[in-house]
Amino acid sequence: MIVKDLNLATVLKQSNLDSRLLAIADKVQNQERLTEEEGVILFEKGELGFVGALANHIATRLHNGKVYFNRNFHIEPTNVCVFTCNFCSYSRQYKHRDDGWELGMEEMLDIVRKYDGQPVTEVHIVGGVHPKMNLEFFCELLSKIREHNPGLHRKGFTAVELEYMIRKAKLTIEEGMQKLKDAGLQSLPGGGAEIFHPDVRNVICADKVDGTGWLHIHETAHNLGMHSNATMLYGHIEKYEHRIDHMSRLRQLQDKTGGFNCFIPLKFRNGDNDMSHIKESTIVEDLRLYAIARIFMDNFRNLKAYWPMLGRQTAQLTLSFGVNDLDGTIDDTTKIYSMAGAEEQKPSLSTEELCDMITAVGRIPVERDTLYNEIKVYTEAVAG
Ligand code: V47
Numbered sequence: 001m002i003v004k005d006l007n008l009a010t011v012l013k014q015s016n017l018d019s020r021l022l023a024i025a026d027k028v029q030n031q032e033r034l035t036e037e038e039g040v041i042l043f044e045k046g047e048l049g050f051v052g053a054l055a056n057h058i059a060t061r062l063h064n065g066k067v068y069f070n071r072n073f074h075i076e077p078t079n080v081c082v083f084t085c086n087f088c089s090y091s092r093q094y095k096h097r098d099d100g101w102e103l104g105m106e107e108m109l110d111i112v113r114k115y116d117g118q119p120v121t122e123v124h125i126v127g128g129v130h131p132k133m134n135l136e137f138f139c140e141l142l143s144k145i146r147e148h149n150p151g152l153h154r155k156g157f158t159a160v161e162l163e164y165m166i167r168k169a170k171l172t173i174e175e176g177m178q179k180l181k182d183a184g185l186q187s188l189p190g191g192g193a194e195i196f197h198p199d200v201r202n203v204i205c206a207d208k209v210d211g212t213g214w215l216h217i218h219e220t221a222h223n224l225g226m227h228s229n230a231t232m233l234y235g236h237i238e239k240y241e242h243r244i245d246h247m248s249r250l251r252q253l254q255d256k257t258g259g260f261n262c263f264i265p266l267k268f269r270n271g272d273n274d275m276s277h278i279k280e281s282t283i284v285e286d287l288r289l290y291a292i293a294r295i296f297m298d299n300f301r302n303l304k305a306y307w308p309m310l311g312r313q314t315a316q317l318t319l320s321f322g323v324n325d326l327d328g329t330i331d332d333t334t335k336i337y338s339m340a341g342a343e344e345q346k347p348s349l350s351t352e353e354l355c356d357m358i359t360a361v362g363r364i365p366v367e368r369d370t371l372y373n374e375i376k377v378y379t380e381a382v383a384g
């Protein structure tokens, strides 16, 4: 029981805490779900120490001090994109493709071959939506990766990339997803979700798949036996209500399918994009958001802080605010955030560095695979 366990009951009752916050603490104590209204109250009234204590309690109950990471690398096939999201610093229009990159099949397979013999467990494939890279091309890529290294988990393509390639192939979402699964796709990353609410989506990324379409693709993947992640791009023009609406729609789908592995809030970075005039959120706001996500998303076991976007120090701080996953070693294979101004210009961490980040805040590092099966619990210092 949170209030009892943390010995906070008396402190909370004697403080001038809003009675609605006290009621929320009671709900957390009793493992009851918060309403959308209560979620908004947490954003409006919950100060950092309060939401942090509740979130930390939940994370401890779920994971008992364990913090997960994996060993992975990314393939970004291209940054040429038919869409024009205003927050994106990474993409180039087709007519300016000479400023961007377009990898061929062999170049992508060379990236995979580079990791032969290394203990990586996952390849994460994500990029812009190139008008000429079609479903057949990506099916071929997936099956060639599977042929080369069957044990490497193939996680790929945001719902935005999937919707476009499947529509161009004139297939239904079900047919297209089945085809990709047959070719070797095993799970979906969480990108492209941004903010589902049309009042925000129509301003920041009007021309790509809408919220309902994003959710339909993930539901279809879950029904086909694949798992996926979910993201939320926060800290720009959205209001607290939009965040809660977004998280609530994910929570509903998770109730229905149970197919989400984790929730990943993504902090908006304002470097070199059409929303550069918007100030980035403060670290206090970042930590409050992670904590509230941990409290509100009661049916998501895992909450991930993606360190290349947050920076490793803030990511480490989130571990005391409900986060139990730091993603992976990455090995300098992604450009999405360095191009948007993140501190991590060449994101790469060794297993030793990841474990040190975790043990320094009193947690237990655990290497996981994509589906959160435990590979190794690091109870002692790591060498290399
Ligand atoms: O959908 C783009 C975001 C996402 C910016 O599933 C930006 O394990 C902040 O989803 N500021 C793609 N964010 C990356 C993604 C992801 C990353 C790591 C792990 C996983 C996973 C998924 O990147 C996009 C968008 O929301 N993004 N530009 C920016 N300026």
Ligand code: SF4
Pocket: 081, 082, 083, 084, 085, 088, 089, 090, 091, 127, 128, 129, 160, 205, 208
């Ligand atoms: Fe294209 Fe993705 Fe950038 Fe949007 S966020 S412009 S879909 S690469």
